[in-house]
Amino acid sequence: MARVLVIDDDRLVCDTFGHVIGRMGHEVDCALTLDQGIKSAEAGDYAVALLDVYMPDGDGLEGLTALRKLPTPPEVIIITGYGDPDGAELAIRNGAWDYIEKASSHKKVMLSLSRAIRYHEDKLKKENAVALKTEGIIGVSSAMTGCFDELAKAAVTEANVLITGQTGTGKELFARAIHQNSNRQKNRFVVVDCAALPENLTESVLFGHEKGAFTGAIKDRTGLVLQAHTGTLFLDEVGELPLNLQKAFLRVLETRRFLPLGGQRELFSDFRLVAATNRDLDQMVAQKEFREDLLFRLRSLNLYIPPLKDHPADIRELTSYYLALICDKAQMACKGFSHDFMAMLMAYPWPGNVRELIHALETACAAAGVDSILLPWHLPTNIRVQAARDSVKGDFEEQEANLQPVRELKALPDWRDYRNQMESNYLRDLMALSDWDANQAAEASGMSRSHLYQLLKKHGIGKKI
Structure with a gap:
């Protein structure tokens, strides 16, 4: 028996699902608001949550994210009265087990629920x-x-895995971890750096060659693909793989067979493939720079590693871990760090991600020398410069805002020029509206005719014939 949570503001829907799930032999709880549902999920141990999209206190798809962040999250089946293809895609991409319309048959709901419960228990x-x-x-x-x-x-699978993320996020570490936790852990983990493959020897490096296959091939060479037999082949920066080789490698993925350069007989390699890239392969496919069929093969499973700036809560633990490694390697006592040292690390955006953090800690340890505590001035210059700029940015922007009215004031014309221009415009309008009748213009303006003539002469205004 499993516990199931129904989150829906319609009491009738809750009762209906509760009756169906109860007949399946499972325990059911209902929540009529999104907030109540999330609190129930936090307090309870549910295998599955049936979640409505339109809730009175929020969007069910946002609630899906909150449920997925729980320590032991339930499998979430989105239920909605209004089927929406975009909503279905968004739900699945955010980790929903299934997306079902309320009008679906009870049999379909029960089937999806049973599979979700079995998956959760396994x-x-x-x-x-x-x-x-x-x-x-x-x-x-x-x-x-x-x-x-x-x-x-x-x-726990043999499926191909594509690891994506920015440079320095630790894609190779995750690739090694997949290997170390798989059934192939006792065999080789072979790395292919696709960005560093020599242009003229790429096929030889991957597939090997036999003696005499080309000038300089003085002996047989075993390629990296065969070296990965019974182990894991890791294609690092797979987006850099040349187009002509992508086609050849696609066949290797499909058959696990290849022909060494100069060879007469195909060889077989039973390898597990893991690939990684910091490039947008979908965009490369659209630009005809990467084969779509190869991308499908590579991405049986996708593991995305977020940039360090998106999980700053891990910076302290990362710092402690790598400081211990750095100090141990240098055979020095492990160093501590000040509060403002950590504050500077937390505030920095880390464009180079974890790799940049490690290099910064190495620099800090070297700069500190025999000092036991790391301080902000031990960090690389670029990090301290960024911190200094950020510290005065707010004050500078405020000063800029205060100076703006002064700059606008200086841009105004001299009052005498401004007055003369206004006077000239007034006289032109006055004469035009009075049809150049001096008596009428003088009466309307409240000035004497002699003064009017004097001003017209001053501004060079006369009737155009």
Whole structure:
């Protein structure tokens, strides 16, 4: 028996689903608001949550994100009275188990619910049975917890995995962790740096060659694909793989067979493929720079690693972990750090991600020398410059705002020029409206005719013939 939570503001819907689920032998609780549903999920141990999209106190799809962040999240089935393809896509991309219209048959709902419960129970058994090996991967934030969940899923399958994320986020560490937690962990983990493959020897490096295959081939060479036999082949920066080689590698993925350069017989390699890239492969496909069929093959499973700026809560733990490693490698006592040192690390945007953080800590340790506590001035110059700019940015913008009216005032014309221009405009309008009748113009303006003539002469205004 499993526990199921129904979150829907319609009491009739709750009662209907409650009756159906109860007949399946499961325990059912209902929540009539999104807030109540999330609180119930936090307090309870539910295998599945049926979640309505349109709730009186919020969007169910936003509630889906909150439910997925729970320590032991339930599988979420979105239920809606208004089917929406875009909403269905958004729900699945955000981790929903299924997306079902309320008008669907009870049989369809029961089938989806049964599968979700079975999946949830199997997942818990695996999580309880095996502790992931995550050497070098540090993080306790919800963003990293999601990455660990995807890592666990990838480790227990033989499916190809594509790891995406910015440079320096730790894509190779995750690739190694997938290997170390898989059934192939005792065999080789072979790295192919696609960005560093020599242009004229790419096929030789990957597939190997036989003696005499080309000038300089003085002996047989085993390619990296064969070296990964029974192990894991990691294609790092796969977006850099040349187009001509993408076609050849697609066939290798489909058959696990390849022909070494100069060879007469195809060889077989039983490898698990993990690939990584910091590029947008979908955009590359649209620009004809990457094969769509190869992308489909690579992305059986997708693991996205967020940039460090998106999970700053992990910076302290990362700092402690890597400081210990750096100090141990340098055979020095482990250093501590001041509050303002950590504050500067937390405020920095880390465009180079974890890799940049490690380099910054190495620099700080070297600069500190025998000092036992790391201080802000031990950090690299670019980080301190960024902190200095940020510290005065607010004051500078305020000063700029205060100076703006002064600049606008200086832009105004001299009062005498302004007055003369206004006077000239007035006289032109006055004469035009009076049809150049001096008596009428003088009476309307309240000035004498002699004064009027004097002003017209001053501004050079005369009737155009």
